[in-house]
Amino acid sequence: MKKIDNISDRELYEKMDYLKLLSKLYPNISKASTEIINLEAILNLPKGTEHFITDIHGEYEPFVHVLKNGSGVIKRKIDELFDGELMEDEKKKLATLVYYPEQKLEYIEKEAENIDDFYRINMYRLIKLCKYASSKYTRSKVRKLLPDDFKYIIEELLHEHMNSEHKEKYYKSIIETIIETDRAKDFIIAISELIQKLVVDRLHVIGDIFDRGPRxxxxxxxxxxxxxxxxxxxxxxxxxxxxxxxxxxxxxxxxxxxxxxxxxxxxxxxxxxxxxxxxxxxxxxxxxxxxxxxxxxxxxxxxxxxxxxxxxxxxxxxxxxxxxxxxxxxxxxxxxxxxxxxxxxxxxxxxxxxxxxxxxxxxxxxxxxxxxxxxxxxxxxxxxxxxxxxxxxxxxxxxxxxxxxxxxxxxxxxxxxxxxxxxxxxxxxxxxxxxxxxxxxxxxxxxxxxxxxxxxxxxxxxxxxxxxxxxxxxxxxxxxxxxxxxxxxxxxxxxxxxERYFIEEKETHVENKNPYYTLREDEDICKKLFDEFELDIDDSHIINGHVPVKSKSGESPIKANGKILVIDGGFSKAYQDKTGIAGYTLIYNSKTIQLVSHQPFSSMEEAICDENDIISTTVVVEHKAERKMVRDTDEGKRMQNEIDELKMLLKAYQKGLIKQKYNI
Known part of the structure; x- marks a missing residue:
């Protein structure tokens, strides 16, 4: 981290052309200082959750469901937040509402005796869940994800204290007005989709979207x-x-x-x-x-x-x-x-x-x-x-x-x-x-x-x-x-x-795997692989798909003492007889790396009507002693470089090398 006082005149002159360009974005000390403060604050937040998925092969229904439920992250947050407050069937209903708000509401509206009461109860629950899911982000980041129709309203609700004596009536009036103006359904859809975005900061798809499956x-x-x-x-x-x-x-x-x-x-x-x-x-x-x-x-x-x-x-x-x-x-x-x-x-x-x-x-x-x-x-x-x-x-x-x-x-x-x-x-x-x-x-x-x-x-x-x-x-x-x-x-x-089409003898059908698949268990080879990509073997992993892991035969997706993770578990129905499951996914948050195995998905209709979630089993592959923060990520390093450059711009303003501009 570069301190302003340690920035030399030579460094400033070497970067002067760039600093002049940067000054167009931050035209004075006030603007540059504000951005430095904002970026420094972000660096000290926990890193966002990364979601890894592979070998989808056109199986859109289970893929969409896993995408919506964040490989079980949403259900876990509901369990944590409403533990002792909601019955299990209420938690399932709330989870389904978050996954499929539009379809679930259509189903409930036909069944509910008093739909306004349902709206009222679940809007409070969704706001509470949304607050919980957004707690690791800055207001500015959450603001960028807010739906246009309800941007101001959701921002107000997320940052108001509903139990505050002064704000309770204000908070309640917003909820009642949304219901009265017939916008409750739209609001629930918007905030549910926001929750889906908040629980997963970044999605990684490690190949094979096409072929075999229907869509x-x-x-x-x-x-x-x-x-x-x-x-x-x-x-x-x-x-x-x-x-x-x-x-x-x-x-x-x-x-x-x-x-x-x-x-x-x-x-x-x-x-x-x-x-x-x-x-x-x-x-x-x-x-x-x-x-x-x-x-x-x-x-x-x-x-x-x-x-x-x-x-x-x-x-x-x-x-x-x-x-x-x-x-x-x-x-x-x-x-x-x-x-x-x-x-x-x-x-x-x-x-x-x-x-x-x-x-x-x-x-x-x-x-x-x-x-x-x-x-x-x-x-x-x-x-x-x-x-x-x-x-x-x-x-x-x-x-x-x-x-x-x-x-x-x-x-x-x-x-x-x-x-x-x-x-x-x-x-x-x-x-x-x-x-x-x-x-x-x-x-x-x-x-x-x-x-x-x-x-x-x-x-x-x-x-x-x-x-x-x-x-x-x-x-x-x-x-x-x-x-x-x-x-x-x-x-x-x-x-x-x-050979597979025209020759009966299976000896001609053999497709030999690359030696990588056996050599990766060798510690020296493993180190060589990490060195080739300039990765620290003690803090890094290689994540693959492609070859289905035969779980029912006892094969583990965790290779090389946890350094290589293979997460093709059979999303494609064509492979499920061999794998015994319906896919692996991986969740990497600020504290843990979690391997999630999924059982076959029945159907979207059953998920909505019967509230059948995918049955998933989570195994913690790695637990970090210290929580990883944004400053520990690639994005954090980019932000730190930006902070250093802004500090140089501040120094240039202080020394009068670049003129400040103000709105007069």
Whole structure:
């Protein structure tokens, strides 16, 4: 911390240009001093609560619920605040009101004998809860989060003492006037949403918003409305980002997965992508083919046989197109070192077999009407026409482009925040513990620098003009990040998609995890990882998702003596049979790091009507001896720098080096 008296003239002159710019914001001693006092006060508040979530995979209902309840933080605050005052069913009703105020009020209004009494009682409770939730923030920060319609009223209520003899009538009159003017419902909705914002200061999404689940678009829409969020890209996210940029191989992969999980309606109805060319081509090309290996994975949804058959044909058609397009990229980019994934030329089309790693396997499906054995990676004119048309649709989808622009603006491959490192899958390592290296644009990178370069190149693939030579390379890198061995988003040596569709023997389906997943338990390797990202191993953690933790088999999400936390517990229903739970989340407040495991979510309707919260179990991973304050965070360090600069400005004013300005 810099003291004003210790600031030398030389320092002032070196920073004079900057200080003159700063003086436009703080034109006199009074303004600068006030801001220093304000920032110093904030530094001495407890750090805000951080909420970590990963691998959502389109499962919007449980995601929205966990987002609204702050992984149980709101319920815990209600329990603490109203202990001995409210019955358990009253606490549940209040919690549900905070999570779903609009929907819950509609339900209650139909049932309540005297709705005004309900309003009155719960408005007092919500104000009390809001005061409690806002107690660690300054008035100015709370003010920024206040809804416009009730900004003045809520601020008054939060800072008045309702038991004060002088203020009781004033306080009561505000509540009664809100009810009398028929604004109680709007007020309850506004203050409930404010409470949701106050209990979580910052949300971290550690990848994989897209694929498998029914509505990834709702998830992105919710994130775009969030007051403070960052995203670390997952391999499924970068796939859709690549597709939105116009990378045809990513488009084919995204469509294949959507067909596999019967989510083509999201592509067509939500994102407005025209799938008629693909459907028409699939019917014409695979009309007599039952496409049994390509039947979609469908849960409880009622889907007709005709629909399933069409989806299977579209699934097969886009899969074959994908394998051909991947061959084009692999041959175009030898530095990707993926020649072993060129499988179409390994097929004996007459015998219906394929030779892999010196062994011959029979194919489960031998109908390849669009493949020329002499040139298996060449797209037919019809296939080329299909992929060109659907790619154009991806690039011109307004909603998808908005969503992907958001992922680029709020996202990154990794994030260092408050002494923690957030990465979706892994830090790619060799078996000996050295960092995997890869050549990009003629230069070799490894470790942190490789991840930074991949991110930069991917951004070029989205932002650059079509005429820019970096455009194609950036698009190819996005596909590589989806499936390449040096990708920190993928974390495996291969993606055996072809083998899973066409070969029965499961020995060919194996996708070996990167050595990171075993070496991270080694103390020396662990220290090397933290050193690479300039983190103190004694006070830091690496937080991953990507690989579901098989809780029901006894696997722990806590690795390397608590230094690495893996919080993919199976939000996606496709993984819940393996994991035994429905997701992990992480809460990091000023005193503790808490790992929260969630049981499957029934439905939003049951949560509202029956007040069924997600059953969650919390384990304290780490308890801090001393409460972490804002000054201990990254934001606190930024504020401290700002204070030091303002002190220099004060000194410049005091010495007459910069003239003060006043409103006259």
């Amino acid at each position: 990834p678009d709702i998830i992105v829409d919710k994130l775009m409305q969030h007051h403070c969020v960052d995203i670390q890209w997952g391999n499924h996210d970068i796939l859709w980002m690549g597709a939105a940029s116009g990378e045809k191989t990513c488009v084919a992969n995204a469509l294949r997965i959507s067909a596999r999980y019967a989510n083509l309606d999201v592509v067509e109805d939500i994102y407005g992508i025209n799938l008629l060319p693909l459907a028409t081509f699939a019917i014409e090309t695979y009309g007599d083919d039952p496409c049994l290996q390509f039947m979609p994975k469908i849960g409880d949804e009622e889907v007709s046989t005709t629909e399933k058959t069409l989806m299977a044909k579209m699934h097969k058609a886009i899969s074959i197109i994908q394998f051909k397009l991947e061959g084009e990229v692999i041959r175009r980019r030898p530095e990707f070192e993926m020649e072993h994934r060129l499988l179409l030329n390994m097929i004996d089309y007459e015998r219906g077999t394929i030779r892999l790693k010196g062994k011959e396997y029979a194919l489960k499906d031998t109908n390849f009407p669009t493949i020329d054995p002499k040139d298996p990676y060449k797209l037919t004119p019809e296939e080329r026409d299909v992929i060109e048309k659907v790619t154009r649709s991806f690039r011109t989808s307004d909603k998808l482009q908005r969503h992907v622009e958001f992922l680029f603006s709020k996202g990154s491959i990794f994030l260092k925040v408050n002494s923690n490192l957030l990465i979706h899958a892994c830090i790619p390592l060799n078996k000996d513990g050295s960092f995997m290296s890869m050549k990009l644009k003629g230069k070799t990178y490894s470790g942190r620098e490789l991840m930074i370069q991949m991110e930069n190149i991917a951004r070029e693939g989205f932002i650059s003009r079509d005429s820019d030579p970096d455009k194609q390379y950036g698009q190819d890198i996005m596909w590589y990040m989806w499936t390449g061995k040096c990708s920190s988003l993928f974390g495996k040596d291969d993606m055996t998609t072809f």
